[in-house]
Amino acid sequence: MPTVLHRLGRFAFRHRRSVLALWLAVVAAVVACTVAFGGSGKFDNTFSIPGSESQQALDRMKTDFPTSSGTSAQIVFTAPAGQKVTDPADAAAIRAAVNAAATAPQVARVVSPFDARTVSPDGTTAVAQVQYEVPSSGLASGSLDALKSAVSTSVSGSDQPGVKTEVGGAAYGNAPGKSDSDLIGVGVALLILVVTFGSLLSAGIPLVTAVFGVATAIFGLLSLTGVVAISSTAQSLALMIGLAVGIDYALFIVTRHRSQLAQGMDPEESAALAVGTAGSAVVFAGLTVVIAMAGLTVVGIPFLTAMGLAAAGAVLTAVLVATTLLPAILGFAGARLAPRPGSRAARREAAASGTAGAGTGRAANAAEAWFRQVTRRPLLALAAVAVVLGALAWPAHSMKLALPDNGTAPAGSSQRVAYDEISQKFGPGFNGPLLVLANTGGSADPQQAAGRIASTLQGLPDVAAVGKPVLNPATHAALIQVVPRTGPSDSATKTLVNTIRDDRAAIQRQTGATIQVTGSTAVQIDVAAKLNAALLPFAAVVVGLSLLLLLLVFRSVVVPLKAAAGFVLSVAATLGAVVSVFQLGHMGSLFGLDTTGPISSFLPILLLAVLFGLAMDYEVFLVSRMRESYTATGDPLQAVHSGARHSGRVVTAAALIMISVFAAFLGTDNIMLKQIAFALATGVLLDAFVIRMTFVPAVLALTRRAAWWLPRPLARLLPDLDIEGERLQHVTAFPTPTPTSVSAAASASASVAAASASASATDGRLR
Structure with missing residues (x-):
C-alpha cells in the first residue's frame, strides 16, 4: 500500500491542475444531483424496525x-x-x-x-x-x-x-435540530492549526481539503433523500465526523510533509513520501472508521443504518481527498510550506528531528516532556487513570435508555408546552397512548370480544384509561386505545407493553381474538429493545476487531490488549459522563438543558462505533512511531519518548480539532444530536489525553521489551503491513530520475538523494 500511495501522491503533485479540476467537477456533479434528484432537503426522522410486532400492526392498520x-x-x-x-x-x-x-x-x-x-x-x-x-x-x-x-x-x-x-x-417528535454555531468549530480548528504549524498557509490547507470532502459527502447524501429514507441526524453526524476526520487526516500528512521540507527534501518527493507514509496510516485509520460505522447496518434498524452509512461515506470521502486532492494542493504551494530558517516552526522541526534534545534526557516538546513524567512513575500514572475514569464511569450503572419524546423538546417550543400541559392536566401517559390491534376473525361475536379485551386491558396495572373499541367488520379487526399512567419513555410503560403482549395467549383463549400492540410509543419501545439486545454483541465484535487489526499493524500481543483495555475504559467513562449530564442533570445548564431524561437508545452503540474508529486513528499515528523507533534502536523506553517527540504534538492538535468540531454541535436544540455531540467530544478528550497520552506510555514503560513481543509461529503467519512505510523510506532515499531531460534528471536526482541521505543519517544518529 505505501508504494501505491507514493505513486498516487507523485501523480497528483505533478498533475495538480487536472486533479483539482476533477474534484471541482465532482462537487459540481453532486450539487447538480441534489438539485435534480434530492427530496428538496426532506428527511425521514421516524424510528421503525421492519418485521417487528409494532411495525407489522402499523402496516396492517393501513388497510x-x-x-x-x-x-x-x-x-x-x-x-x-x-x-x-x-x-x-x-x-x-x-x-x-x-x-x-x-x-x-x-x-x-x-x-x-x-x-x-x-x-x-x-x-x-x-x-x-x-x-x-x-x-x-x-x-x-x-x-x-x-x-x-x-x-x-x-x-x-x-x-x-x-x-x-x-x-x-x-x-x-424527532424534529430536526437547529444550530447556528457549526462554524465555531471550524474557527477554533483554524486557530489550533495556526498554532500547530506557525503558518497561515499551512493551516489553511487542511481546512480547504476538509471543506471539499464535506461538500462532496453532504451533497451526495442530500441527492439520495428523494429515494432513500435519511434522517437529519444522519446528515449532522456525517457533517461533524467528515469535517473532523477531514481536517485531522490532512493534518497528519501536511505535518510529515513540512518536517521533510525542513530537512531539505524536494517538495515533489516530500509530498509523495508523505502520502506513502503518513497517508498509509490515514488510509488504514479511515478504513477502520468506515468498517466500524458500516457495521451499524447489522443492527437492522433503518434509522441507525442510515446514520452509519452516511458517516462511513463522509470518512471514505475524507480519505480520498487526503490521498489525491491534498498532494495536488501541496504541489500548488511548492516550497512555500517549508518553515522559514530561524522561525519558531523551524526550531521545533529541528528539535523533533533529533538535532536538539535527543538522548540527553531533555524533552523536545511538551508532549515528550509529559511522556517522560509518565514513564518515570508509570504505576502512579495508571492508578490516577483508573481513579479518574472509574469515577467518571460510575454513573453509567444507572443509565436508562429510551428514545426521546416531546418531553425533551426545546423549552418554549409548541410541542414541549403541549406535552407539559397534557402531562399536568391528563397525566403523562396521554402523550403516548398505546394502540392494541385485535384480529377478531376467530371470535363468535367480534363486538363482544373487542369489549371483553378492553375490559381486560382496563384491569391491568399502570393503565389510566381504555378507549371504546373501534370496529371494522369487513376485515374482522378492532382498534383499542390504551392510555398508560406513565410517560412514553418511562420504564413502567415498557413493562405495561410487555405485560399486554404476555397476556395475548390468555386473551385468545377467552375471546378467540389475537392482539398486537403498536403506536408510536410501542414502536420506540421495540426499537430500544432491539438496540439493547445488539449492544453487547456489537461491543464484542468491535473490541475483537480492534485486537485483530492492531495485532496485524504492530505485530505485538501487548499493544492490542492495551489498546482494547484503553478503549473500553474511555467508552465506559464517556457513557458515565453522558448519564451525569443528561440523565442526572449535573452541570446541565452549561449545555443548554432545562430538563433531564433518559439517554437515547442508539447512543451507546453509536458511540462504540465512532470512538472505536477514532481511537484506532490515534493509536496508529502515535504507536507506529514508537514501533519504528524500537525496531531501529531496540530501546523500548527511548521508543516511547520518540513517539511523543514525532507524533505527540500532532495527535494533540488533531484531538483538539475534533473536540472543537463536535462541541460546536452542542448549540443544537435537538436533544439527540446534543447527546451525540457531547459524547463524541468527551470521548475524544478522554481517549486522546487520558488513554493515548497517559495510559499508553505508562503501560509501555512497565512492559518494556515485552510490549513488542510476538510469538514466532504467529510472526510467520501474520503479514507485515508496513503501515508507516519504513521500506518505502529506504527505497525513496535514492529516487529514480524523472523522465525529463537527462541533465535535469541527474541534477534533481542528486539533490533529492543528498537531502534524503542527510535525513537518514540524522535519523540514524537519533536511533
Missing part, C-alpha cells in the same frame, strides 16, 4: 384503519383565567379551530375534545386529536406549519380570542 395508521398531532386548548373550555364562547372558539384544522394539508380527520371527552377534570384544558394517513416521514415540509397557522388564525379571529392553543404530538 383496516387507514385514518389511524399514520402519525398524529394534538391541539391543546387552554381557557383564559377564571373560565372553562366548556363555557359557550370558549367552546365555540374551540369548535371553529377544530373545523379549521380539518382543512389543513394532509389531515385525515380531527376529533373534537367534546366528542372524545378529552377535557381536563377542572375544565380548563381540552385536547383535540389530529390524525394523518401518512407517517411523519410522509408529511410535506409545510404541513405542520399549516396546521399551526390554521388553528391560531381561527382562534385569534373568533369572538373569544383569549383561548390559548399549542400544537404538539407524535408528528412533531
Whole structure:
C-alpha cells in the first residue's frame, strides 16, 4: 500500500491542475444531483424496525384503519383565567379551530375534545386529536406549519380570542435540530492549526481539503433523500465526523510533509513520501472508521443504518481527498510550506528531528516532556487513570435508555408546552397512548370480544384509561386505545407493553381474538429493545476487531490488549459522563438543558462505533512511531519518548480539532444530536489525553521489551503491513530520475538523494 500511495501522491503533485479540476467537477456533479434528484432537503426522522410486532400492526392498520395508521398531532386548548373550555364562547372558539384544522394539508380527520371527552377534570384544558394517513416521514415540509397557522388564525379571529392553543404530538417528535454555531468549530480548528504549524498557509490547507470532502459527502447524501429514507441526524453526524476526520487526516500528512521540507527534501518527493507514509496510516485509520460505522447496518434498524452509512461515506470521502486532492494542493504551494530558517516552526522541526534534545534526557516538546513524567512513575500514572475514569464511569450503572419524546423538546417550543400541559392536566401517559390491534376473525361475536379485551386491558396495572373499541367488520379487526399512567419513555410503560403482549395467549383463549400492540410509543419501545439486545454483541465484535487489526499493524500481543483495555475504559467513562449530564442533570445548564431524561437508545452503540474508529486513528499515528523507533534502536523506553517527540504534538492538535468540531454541535436544540455531540467530544478528550497520552506510555514503560513481543509461529503467519512505510523510506532515499531531460534528471536526482541521505543519517544518529 505505501508504494501505491507514493505513486498516487507523485501523480497528483505533478498533475495538480487536472486533479483539482476533477474534484471541482465532482462537487459540481453532486450539487447538480441534489438539485435534480434530492427530496428538496426532506428527511425521514421516524424510528421503525421492519418485521417487528409494532411495525407489522402499523402496516396492517393501513388497510383496516387507514385514518389511524399514520402519525398524529394534538391541539391543546387552554381557557383564559377564571373560565372553562366548556363555557359557550370558549367552546365555540374551540369548535371553529377544530373545523379549521380539518382543512389543513394532509389531515385525515380531527376529533373534537367534546366528542372524545378529552377535557381536563377542572375544565380548563381540552385536547383535540389530529390524525394523518401518512407517517411523519410522509408529511410535506409545510404541513405542520399549516396546521399551526390554521388553528391560531381561527382562534385569534373568533369572538373569544383569549383561548390559548399549542400544537404538539407524535408528528412533531424527532424534529430536526437547529444550530447556528457549526462554524465555531471550524474557527477554533483554524486557530489550533495556526498554532500547530506557525503558518497561515499551512493551516489553511487542511481546512480547504476538509471543506471539499464535506461538500462532496453532504451533497451526495442530500441527492439520495428523494429515494432513500435519511434522517437529519444522519446528515449532522456525517457533517461533524467528515469535517473532523477531514481536517485531522490532512493534518497528519501536511505535518510529515513540512518536517521533510525542513530537512531539505524536494517538495515533489516530500509530498509523495508523505502520502506513502503518513497517508498509509490515514488510509488504514479511515478504513477502520468506515468498517466500524458500516457495521451499524447489522443492527437492522433503518434509522441507525442510515446514520452509519452516511458517516462511513463522509470518512471514505475524507480519505480520498487526503490521498489525491491534498498532494495536488501541496504541489500548488511548492516550497512555500517549508518553515522559514530561524522561525519558531523551524526550531521545533529541528528539535523533533533529533538535532536538539535527543538522548540527553531533555524533552523536545511538551508532549515528550509529559511522556517522560509518565514513564518515570508509570504505576502512579495508571492508578490516577483508573481513579479518574472509574469515577467518571460510575454513573453509567444507572443509565436508562429510551428514545426521546416531546418531553425533551426545546423549552418554549409548541410541542414541549403541549406535552407539559397534557402531562399536568391528563397525566403523562396521554402523550403516548398505546394502540392494541385485535384480529377478531376467530371470535363468535367480534363486538363482544373487542369489549371483553378492553375490559381486560382496563384491569391491568399502570393503565389510566381504555378507549371504546373501534370496529371494522369487513376485515374482522378492532382498534383499542390504551392510555398508560406513565410517560412514553418511562420504564413502567415498557413493562405495561410487555405485560399486554404476555397476556395475548390468555386473551385468545377467552375471546378467540389475537392482539398486537403498536403506536408510536410501542414502536420506540421495540426499537430500544432491539438496540439493547445488539449492544453487547456489537461491543464484542468491535473490541475483537480492534485486537485483530492492531495485532496485524504492530505485530505485538501487548499493544492490542492495551489498546482494547484503553478503549473500553474511555467508552465506559464517556457513557458515565453522558448519564451525569443528561440523565442526572449535573452541570446541565452549561449545555443548554432545562430538563433531564433518559439517554437515547442508539447512543451507546453509536458511540462504540465512532470512538472505536477514532481511537484506532490515534493509536496508529502515535504507536507506529514508537514501533519504528524500537525496531531501529531496540530501546523500548527511548521508543516511547520518540513517539511523543514525532507524533505527540500532532495527535494533540488533531484531538483538539475534533473536540472543537463536535462541541460546536452542542448549540443544537435537538436533544439527540446534543447527546451525540457531547459524547463524541468527551470521548475524544478522554481517549486522546487520558488513554493515548497517559495510559499508553505508562503501560509501555512497565512492559518494556515485552510490549513488542510476538510469538514466532504467529510472526510467520501474520503479514507485515508496513503501515508507516519504513521500506518505502529506504527505497525513496535514492529516487529514480524523472523522465525529463537527462541533465535535469541527474541534477534533481542528486539533490533529492543528498537531502534524503542527510535525513537518514540524522535519523540514524537519533536511533
